[in-house]
Each structure stands twice: as structure tokens, then as C-alpha cells.
Amino acid sequence: MEGFNVITKKHFIVGGIFLILILLFLMPFYAKPYLVISLTNILMYIILTVSWVIFSGPTHYISLASAAFFGVGIYTSALLGKTLPLTVVVVTGGFASFILAFFIGLLTLRLRGMYFIIFTFSISELIRHSLLWWETNVTGTVGRWVVMVSHNTVYYIILTIFMITFIIAYIIRRSRVGLALRCIGEQEEAAIHIGINSTLIKTFTFAISALFMGSTGAIMATRWTYIDPRIAFDPHLSFMPVLMAIFGGTIHLYGPLLGATIFAYLEEILTTKFPYYYMLLFGAILIVVILFLPHGLFGMIQKRLKGGPK
Amino acid sequence: MPILEGKKVTKYFGGLAALYQVDFDINPGEVVGLIGPNGAGKTTLFNLISGFLPITAGEIRYKGKKINGLNPNQICRQGVARTFQSTKLFAGMTVFENVLAASLFGSKRTVSIPEAESETLELLEFVDLLSLRTMLAKDLPIAYQKRLEVARALATKPDLLMLDEVMAGLNPVEVVEAMGLVAKIRDRGITIFMIEHVMKAIMEVCDRIIVLHHGNKIAEGKPEDVANSPKVIEIYLGEQTHARSQ
Amino acid sequence: MFETILNIIIAGLIMGGIYALIAVGLSLQYGVGRVLNISHGEFIMIGAFATWSLYTLLGISPLLSLIICGPFLFFLGFIIHRTLFQYLRGKSESMGAFADSSLLASFGLLFIIQNIALLIWKADLRGYSYLNSPVNILGAIFTANRIVALFFAVIISLVFYLFLSHTRMGKAIRASAEDPMIAQVMGVNIHRMLAICFGLGALMAGFAGPLISMMYEIQPTMGIEYTIIAIIVVVLGGLGSITGSLIGGFSLGLIGSIVTYFNPGLSLIAYYVIFILLLLIRPTGILGK
Numbered sequence: 001m002e003g004f005n006v007i008t009k010k011h012f013i014v015g016g017i018f019l020i021l022i023l024l025f026l027m028p029f030y031a032k033p034y035l036v037i038s039l040t041n042i043l044m045y046i047i048l049t050v051s052w053v054i055f056s057g058p059t060h061y062i063s064l065a066s067a068a069f070f071g072v073g074i075y076t077s078a079l080l081g082k083t084l085p086l087t088v089v090v091v092t093g094g095f096a097s098f099i100l101a102f103f104i105g106l107l108t109l110r111l112r113g114m115y116f117i118i119f120t121f122s123i124s125e126l127i128r129h130s131l132l133w134w135e136t137n138v139t140g141t142v143g144r145w146v147v148m149v150s151h152n153t154v155y156y157i158i159l160t161i162f163m164i165t166f167i168i169a170y171i172i173r174r175s176r177v178g179l180a181l182r183c184i185g186e187q188e189e190a191a192i193h194i195g196i197n198s199t200l201i202k203t204f205t206f207a208i209s210a211l212f213m214g215s216t217g218a219i220m221a222t223r224w225t226y227i228d229p230r231i232a233f234d235p236h237l238s239f240m241p242v243l244m245a246i247f248g249g250t251i252h253l254y255g256p257l258l259g260a261t262i263f264a265y266l267e268e269i270l271t272t273k274f275p276y277y278y279m280l281l282f283g284a285i286l287i288v289v290i291l292f293l294p295h296g297l298f299g300m301i302q303k304r305l306k307g308g309p310k
Numbered sequence: 311m312p313i314l315e316g317k318k319v320t321k322y323f324g325g326l327a328a329l330y331q332v333d334f335d336i337n338p339g340e341v342v343g344l345i346g347p348n349g350a351g352k353t354t355l356f357n358l359i360s361g362f363l364p365i366t367a368g369e370i371r372y373k374g375k376k377i378n379g380l381n382p383n384q385i386c387r388q389g390v391a392r393t394f395q396s397t398k399l400f401a402g403m404t405v406f407e408n409v410l411a412a413s414l415f416g417s418k419r420t421v422s423i424p425e426a427e428s429e430t431l432e433l434l435e436f437v438d439l440l441s442l443r444t445m446l447a448k449d450l451p452i453a454y455q456k457r458l459e460v461a462r463a464l465a466t467k468p469d470l471l472m473l474d475e476v477m478a479g480l481n482p483v484e485v486v487e488a489m490g491l492v493a494k495i496r497d498r499g500i501t502i503f504m505i506e507h508v509m510k511a512i513m514e515v516c517d518r519i520i521v522l523h524h525g526n527k528i529a530e531g532k533p534e535d536v537a538n539s540p541k542v543i544e545i546y547l548g549e550q551t552h553a554r555s556q
Numbered sequence: 557m558f559e560t561i562l563n564i565i566i567a568g569l570i571m572g573g574i575y576a577l578i579a580v581g582l583s584l585q586y587g588v589g590r591v592l593n594i595s596h597g598e599f600i601m602i603g604a605f606a607t608w609s610l611y612t613l614l615g616i617s618p619l620l621s622l623i624i625c626g627p628f629l630f631f632l633g634f635i636i637h638r639t640l641f642q643y644l645r646g647k648s649e650s651m652g653a654f655a656d657s658s659l660l661a662s663f664g665l666l667f668i669i670q671n672i673a674l675l676i677w678k679a680d681l682r683g684y685s686y687l688n689s690p691v692n693i694l695g696a697i698f699t700a701n702r703i704v705a706l707f708f709a710v711i712i713s714l715v716f717y718l719f720l721s722h723t724r725m726g727k728a729i730r731a732s733a734e735d736p737m738i739a740q741v742m743g744v745n746i747h748r749m750l751a752i753c754f755g756l757g758a759l760m761a762g763f764a765g766p767l768i769s770m771m772y773e774i775q776p777t778m779g780i781e782y783t784i785i786a787i788i789v790v791v792l793g794g795l796g797s798i799t800g801s802l803i804g805g806f807s808l809g810l811i812g813s814i815v816t817y818f819n820p821g822l823s824l825i826a827y828y829v830i831f832i833l834l835l836l837i838r839p840t841g842i843l844g845k
Contacts, residue, residue: 062656111835113655114592118787119835125784126828133821176414176423183411186400193360193398194466195386195415235780239663246660276671283667290661291643 024159028152036155037223038268043158044220045244045264047165049256051212052241054169055205057250058181061112064238065104065120068127069097069210071233073217074146075131078227081147090157090218097214098207105203112188121238128233135229143228146221157219165212169253172205181205243282247289249296258298311374313338313470313501314359314390318368321354321525328354329525331368336470341492341502343512343533346522347545352505353395355522356472360392361385372470387418391468393459395475395505401448405458408447409433409465416466429465437461437491453484460491464500471495473504477511489515513537559695564813566693570702570771572809573709574764578782579789579801580716581760585633587796588733588753590651591641591658595665596786597779599629599758602669603765604774605677611684618686618766622708626762633758636665637751666779673776683773705767712763713802720798729753733796781824788831794841804842 028036048066056063073093080089108119135142172178183191184198192198221227240263241256248259263282270278293300312335321329329351336342344352357363359370361382370378377385400408413426413433421429434440437457442450447458456476463471477488489511496502506512512519512533519536521529529542536542578600585593606628607621616624641658648654687701720726731739732749740746764782768774789808793800811830812823834841 060652060656062659107836111839113652114659115835115839117592117659118791119832122784122828122831122835126825126832129825129828133825137819137821179407179411180415182403182407183400186402187398189362190394190398190400190462191411192382193362193386193392194412194462195383195417196411197381197383243660243663276674279667280671280675283664283671286664286667287640287661290657290664291640291647294647294657 021163025156028155033151036151040151040155040158040220040223041268042261042264043155043162044216045240045267046257046260047158047162047212047216048237048241049244049248049260050162050165050169050253051209053245053250053253053256054172054209054212055181055202056209056242057245057256058173058178059185059202059205061185061202062117062242063120063206064117064235064242065101065124065210066213066241067233067235067238068104068120068124069101069213070217070220070237071124071127071229072097072100073214073219074221074227074232075144076214077218077221078144078146081222086149086153086157086219086222090161090215093218094211094215097217098211101207101210102203105206106199110199121235124233124235124238128229128235131229131233143226143231146225146227148225149219149222151223154219154223158216161212161215161219166253166257168208168212172208173253177201177205243286245296247285247296249293249298249300251295252298252302255296255298258301259296262297312336313373314503315371316355316359316368317371319355319358319365319370320367321351321358321363322366327525329358329522332522332525332527334520334527334530336501336503338469338501339496339499340517341496341504341515343516343519344503344505344522345507345512345519345536349524350522351525352522353474354525356392356474356505359385359472360390383415386416386466386468389467389469390472391416391463391466391470392472393456393463393474393476395478397452397455397459399447399455399459399462402446404444404446405434405439405450406430406443408458409461412462412465416468433461433465436464436494452479453481453487456480456488457491460495464495468500470501470503473502473506475505475507477506477508480508485511560817562694562696564817565810566696566698566706567816568810568813569806570698570706570709570809571812572806573706573713574768574805575785575789575809576713576802576805577709577760577764577767578786579793579805580713580798581757581764582783582786583757583790583793583796583798583801584729584753584760585757586790587798588729588736589637589641589750589757590655591637591662591754592655592787593665593754593757594659594662594783595669595779596757596761597781597783598666598669598673599633599761599779600765600768600782601673601774601776601779602632603629603762604769604778605673605682605765605776607766607769608682608684608774611686618770619704619708621766622763625766626759629762629765630755630759632755633761634751634755636758637754638747640665641754642747642751670776670779677776679775679777681773681775684769686770699771701770705770708763708767712760716760717798717802725752729756730798785827788827791831791834791839791841797841800841 027039048070052063052066076093076096077089080092104123108116111119180196180201183196184202188198224231244259244263245256247263248257249255267278289296314336316332316334318331318333319329320327320331332355346352358365358378361377361380365378369376372388372390377388409430410426413429414421431440434443437460439454439457439461442454447455450458460476477485480488485508492502492515516533518531519533520527521536521542523545529536529539578596582593582596585591603625606625607618610616610621611618640661644657644661645654648657687704689700690697691700691703720730728739728744728749731742732744732746736746789804790801792808793804808827811826815823815826
């Protein structure tokens with residue numbers, strides 16, 4: 001009977017998710033260290049991509065400032081890591097990015113389309129170049145050392161951030177805020193006219209997504225141990241979440257999850273031996289996706305499963 | 311007290327006056343038409359009232375309170391809603407979601423989701439779109455799109471509804487249906503300010519008509535009076551014709 | 557003192573000439589084709605590396621490479637637009653959707669072109685010396701290649717400007733930029749026109765590349781910085797205004813030269829600051845409508 005089938009399917013999905021989570025949590029006990037490290041990197045990309053989608057997915061404001069928020073988290077770690085406990089540093093990194101994003105949001109969210117994209121990229125690059133100039137010319141030392149932390153600790157913290165990010169992303173998506181974001185993305189002028197305070201909602205959501213990026217940066221800094229402005233604010237980290245999200249699809253949260261997992265995994269295996277081939281492949285896949293898979297990989301999978309459009 | 315008042319409303323775009331010292335008022339419960347040739351400034355006036363564009367000079371008051379200078383979302387929550395000349399629906403969202411969003415965000419107090427959902431269903435019933443509620447807005451034919459936009463505006467619980475050419479693009483049958491809908495809205499106690507080119511509708515539905523031309527108000531009054539005014543006939547309908555014989 | 561100022565001005569014009577060329581190129585691609593071509597810098601890079609290869613392997617003068625690279629990149633740009641971007645344009649539901657998808661597609665191009673170049677030439681800096689002898693202009697000293705580069709940048713800009721204002725094709729281009737629909741109604745084959753404009757944008761890159769390679773060392777990752785500068789100049793001069801891009805390019809070059817005189821590392825930062833202020837205060841640009 002139909003009712004019975006629906007319950008079983010939901011239980012199956014929830015059960016499956018629980019199982020995966022348990023497996024993930026137990027990884028350091030049964031998996032080799034390099035696997036744990038790989039998974040840490042993959043989770044990093046997943047968090048960046050999912051947080052990016054929280055704001056940019058529904059609103060279609062393509063932000064290229066992810067590197068700025070990630071980098072702020074990294075520098076928080078570098079500056080405070082020696083004096084404060086790890087969890088405090090991670091949370092502070094998140095909030096520092098939150099504040100930066102909020103400030104940027106208030107300044108710029110009246111810019112739309114291309115202007116917004118270029119602006120967010122410029123802010124990120126401005127921070128990178130300014131910090132580099134400052135460290136080179138004013139303080140004299142470029143780069144900093146970050147307190148090292150065990151691989152397993154990093155892994156658990158990242159896993160926790162991932163879960164929180166995904167849950168919050170899910171809640172936002174299903175809430176009235178999520179509906180408002182979609183209205184803004186569809187037709188912002190009309191959204192404003194039906195009572196949506198688009199500036200506030202955009203700014204707030206943008207800042208939330210930055211929060212997760214910042215805390216991820218704070219913890220990843222402890223893995224890299226040496227950081228400088230070029231590493232911390234690398235534009236690569238602004239481009240990748242965008243491309244992974246487009247590849248995976250931005251309509252459902254599984255899209256960025258899928259896209260980031262596949263590409264982060266590819267990067268893991270290809271980047272040491274064939275870094276240029278990896279990026280070349282990425283570029284080619286990106287074009288293919290844009291041309292033939294407008295809803296990303298997940299969108300295509302959804303269509304196949306349902307056997308037709310919508 | 312008038313529900314909406316404009317005093318010397320002026321709007322300049324660069325050196326061009328789109329509206330110049332226009333005075334108007336709308337009383338609660340009225341259906342007032344706004345007509346004039348293309349470029350007369352009608353939609354500009356709506357844009358000023360709804361807060362989408364800043365006013366250059368003058369004042370607009372809603373229920374006695376000055377509203378020029380507020381954001382559109384604030385003005386909406388005060389009780390002023392509008393539709394657009396070319397529909398601005400949330401194209402990729404369903405009919406239901408279009409109205410639901412307005413219901414959730416459009417009123418001063420916070421509305422719970424179950425409350426908003428039942429309001430949405432009631433409004434969709436009111437505009438006769440209930441059976442299409444799961445369709446995407448972009449897949450609707452134009453007449454239904456216009457109705458959806460009206461439903462969406464109504465969901466914000468306005469006391470004043472501004473309709474911008476809600477009958478444009480409709481065939482005669484659909485025009486009659488739209489006129490019926492306007493009457494139903496008026497029966498709910500909502501004041502209506504409507505821009506229209508379809509003369510038949512304006513003449514039959516409106517209590518009063520305001521006429522704009524090149525940004526100036528050139529006439530105002532009951533439909534018959536406006537239709538017979540030589541000034542209006544000259545600028546709008548050509549020298550030899552009467553509005554009535556249209 | 558006079559020599560210093562002259563030095564700054566001429567250095568500014570030299571850089572400005574390059575900026576003007578690449579900005580005009582981007583402006584054509586964006587203003588008419590509505591494609592924000594993030595891979596613009598990669599076309600410049602191709603021009604630069606092709607020139608390097610032709611010179612170091614075959615001894616072909618960079619000036620000759622101008623005539624080789626320019627048209628070659630024009631055709632490359634034309635074909636890419638006719639296939640990739642026009643297909644996207646047809647498939648997009650709105651101009652907004654097209655703007656986003658074309659931007660992302662050009663990202664894809666960026667990765668593809670840059671990494672092919674990295675595979676061929678590796679990541680090292682490369683350079684060559686050509687016309688290296690110093691030239692003395694009223695006390696300011698420059699290597700001959702820079703003066704030659706400035707000369708060609710100015711000539712190309714001028715020729716192009718005249719082309720736009722006085723030829724039928726040029727007028728068709730300007731019409732298409734102003735209003736593609738009306739242009740079409742007036743008989744312009746808009747599909748071909750868009751591809752031609754995109755190609756012309758690539759042509760500018762094809763001219764800038766060789767000139768840059770004469771003056772500086774190059775590496776396959778050089779593209780992005782030039783793309784950014786082109787974007788800054790285009791916004792500075794006003795989106796869609798070719799004259800704006802020309803003036804903006806030379807202006808930015810002068811500003812960069814002045815800043816470099818006081819503190820070499822700050823010029824890019826200065827560009828970004830100007831850009832950000834511009835976007836916040838006057839996004840339509842200094843000369844924009």
C-alpha cells in the first residue's frame with residue numbers, strides 16, 4: 001500500500017544517512033591516516049561548496065569572495081592559535097568571517113549580477129594583495145606558523161562543522177527565509193514589493209555562509225601549519241566552490257554535496273601527479289555541464305530517477 | 311480622510327520631468343482609474359507610491375502618514391500592494407508558492423506558516439486558480455498570470471491595491487472576467503487605483519478617473535465627465551471621436 | 557625633476573596603451589556580445605607565448621607576430637563565440653541566465669587554455685630580448701621595445717577607433733552595441749555580428765600579447781591579472797563605451813605609473829581600491845551613461 005511504502009522509503013534514507021555518519025565518525029579507528037587526511041580535504045571542499053550554495057544557490061548572486069572568508073578564518077587561527085583553545089579559535093574564525101561578510105553585504109548587495117561577481121572577487125584579491133604588501137613591506141616577515149593539531153582532531157572538528165553546515169543549510173532552505181531567498185533570486189523587485197526586506201535577508205544569509213567558511217579555514221590552518229596571504233586567500237578557493245556547485249547542481253543540497261565530493265576526490269588523486277590535467281579536465285567538464293546539464297549532475301540524476309521533467 | 315494623497319508630486323529623470331506637481335487623492339473604498347497616453351507618467355507615479363523610485367519633490371501620504379522615502383517592503387507592509395505592467399511573477403516557483411510568499415511576508419505582523427497556507431488557498435480560490443496551484447508560474451497563460459499577480463498582491467493584506475494595466479493582453483472575454491474580479495476586490499473593502507488602457511473597463515468599473523499627460527494632471531472626475539472633456543478627447547482619442555462611441 | 561615626470565608619464569602611457577587595447581577587446585565582447593569573458597587574459601597569453609615561440613624557435617620578429625597572432629586569435633574567438641556562446645545564448649531563458657552561464661563557460665575556457673599552456677610551456681617565466689637598446693627621449697631613458705610597443709598600441713587604437721566611427725562595419729558594430737534588436741531590424745546579421753565582435757575582442761588580445769612579450773617576462777598564469785585590469789578599465793570607462801575604454805586604459809596606466817614611482821608593490825592594490833570605490837559610488841563609470 002502507498003502509505004506503507006512511503007514510510008519504509010523515508011526510514012531507509014534516514015537509516016542510510018545514520019550508517020554513513022557512524023562510519024565517518026569511526027574512520028580514524030579503522031582507516032589509514034592518509035585516508036583520514038584525504039577525507040578531511042574532501043570535507044573542506046564540501047563545506048565550502050554547501051555554504052556557498054546557502055546564499056548563492058537560491059539568489060543567483062554568484063559570490064567570488066569565498067577565499068576572503070576562508071582566509072580570515074585561517075588568519076584567526078594563525079593569530080590566536082597559540083593563546084586560545086582550539087574550539088574557541090574555530091568559532092572566532094567563523095565569527096570574524098561573519099562580521100566581514102555582513103559588512104561587505106551591507107556595502108555591496110545593492111550591486112547586482114556582474115557587478116556583484118566582480119566586486120566580491122575584487123574584495124578578496126584586495127585583501128590578499130594588501131596583506132601580502134603589508135607583510136612584505138611593513139612587518140618584514142611573510143607568512144606565519146600555525147599551532148599544529150593532530151590529524152584526528154582536525155578530522156572530527158571538520159566533520160562536526162560539516163554536519164552543522166548541512167543541517168543549517170537544510171533548515172534555511174525549508175524555512176520562510178529559504179522561500180524569501182528564492183523569491184529574491186527569481187524576481188527581486190517583486191520580492192521587495194511583497195514585503196521581503198531583501199537587503200537584510202541577503203546580508204544575513206551571506207554572513208551565515210561566510211561563518212562556516214571561516215571556521216573551516218580556522219581548522220584547516222592547523223593542518224597546513226604554514227600559511228601566508230597567497231595560501232590563505234588563494235582565489236582557487238573562490239572559484240572551486242562555484243564550479244563544484246554548478247557541476248553538482250544548486251537546486252537541492254545534494255547537488256553541491258555530490259559535486260564537491262567528486263571533484264575534491266579527483267583533486268586528491270590527480271593533483272600531485274597531474275595537476276594540469278586535473279584542472280584541464282575540470283574546465284572541460286564545466287563547459288559540458290553548462291551546455292548540457294543546466295541543473296548539474298544531481299539534476300540529471302533526479303530526472304533519470306523520476307523518468308521525466310519535474 | 312483620503313487613504314492616499316499626493317501633493318505636488320514631482321519626478322525628474324535627469325533633466326526630464328516625468329511627473330510635475332501632480333496632486334491627487336484617493337478615498338477609502340473608491341475605485342479610481344489612472345489614464346493617459348503612453349509616456350504620461352502613470353507607471354512612474356505607481357513607482358513613486360510603491361517606493362520603488364525616490365520622489366524628486368512633493369509628498370505622498372498613506373492614511374495620513376508620509377510614505378515617500380520608505381522602502382518598498384515597508385510600504386507594502388503598511389498596506390499598499392501593486393501589480394506590474396509586465397508581470398513580475400516568481401516564474402520558476404509554483405502558483406501556490408508565489409502567493410504563499412506574499413502571505414508570509416506582506417503583513418505587519420508575523421504570520422505562521424499554517425495560517426499563510428490557508429490564506430493562500432483561500433486567495434487562490436478567490437481568483438479561481440486553486441486547481442492550478444502546483445503549476446509553475448511561467449507555464450501559465452497570460453490571463454492566469456495576471457490573476458496570479460493580483461492574488462499575490464492581495465496576499466499582503468493591502469487596504470490599497472494598485473493595478474498596473476492588469477487587462478493588457480487579455481481578450482474581450484478575459485477582460486470581462488477581470489472586471490468582475492476588480493468588483494469582487496472592491497466588495498472586500500479594498501481601495502483600488504488602476505492604470506488602464508482598456509477604456510470599456512475604466513468607464514464601467516471606476517468611480518473616478520485621473521488623466522495624466524506629459525507628467526501633468528490634466529483632468530479628473532467621473533468617467534462620463536472625463537470622457538466628454540474636450541481636453542482629454544483631444545490628447546487621448548483624437549479630435550473627432552468621443553470615448554463613449556469606442 | 558622634469559626627466560622623472562617625463563619618465564612617469566611615458567611609462568604610464570606605455571602601460572596604458574596595453575591596458576587600452578585589452579580593455580577595448582573586453583568591452584567589445586561584453587558590450588555587444590554580453591559575454592564577460594574571464595578567459596580574455598588567456599588569449600593575451602596565447603599571443604604572448606606564440607610570439608615567444610616564433611621568436612626563439614624560428615627567429616620571427618615579434619612585430620611580424622602581431623600580424624600572425626592577431627588574425628589567428630580573431631578566428632579563434634569568432635569560432636568559439638559562434639559555437640559555444642551562441643549555443644548558450646539560444647538555450648538561455650533570459651539575459652540574466654545567459655550572463656551567468658556564459659561567465660561560467662568562460663571560466664571553463666580559462667582552465668582549459670591555461671592548463672594546456674602549462675602542459676606545453678611549464679610554469680616557468682620566459683622572456684627574450686628584442687630591440688633592447690636604450691632610447692633617450694628628452695632625458696627619459698627607455699628600451700626601444702617599449703617605445704615601439706607604445707607606438708603600435710597607439711596606432712592600433714587609433715585605427716580601430718577610426719574603423720568604428722567611419723566604416724559601415726564599424727557603424728553596424730556600434731548599432732549592435734546600442735540596441736541589438738533595432739540593429740537586426742535594420743539589416744544587421746546579428747549572429748554574425750556578435751561573433752565578429754567577440755573575434756575582434758580576441759584580436760585585441762592577439763595584438764596585446766606580442767607587445768607585452770616584448771617588454772616583460774611571461775608565464776602561462778599571466779592571464780588573470782590582465783583580465784582583471786581589463787575589467788577595471790571597462791568599468792572605469794563605462795560599460796559599452798569604446799572611447800571610455802581607450803581613455804580609461806591610458807588613465808589607469810598613468811595612475812599605475814605614478815603609484816609605482818612611490819611604491820612599486822602598490823599599483824595593483826591601487827587599481828583594486830579605485831575599482832571598488834567606483835563600483836560603490838559610480839558603477840556606470842566615469843564616461844558611462
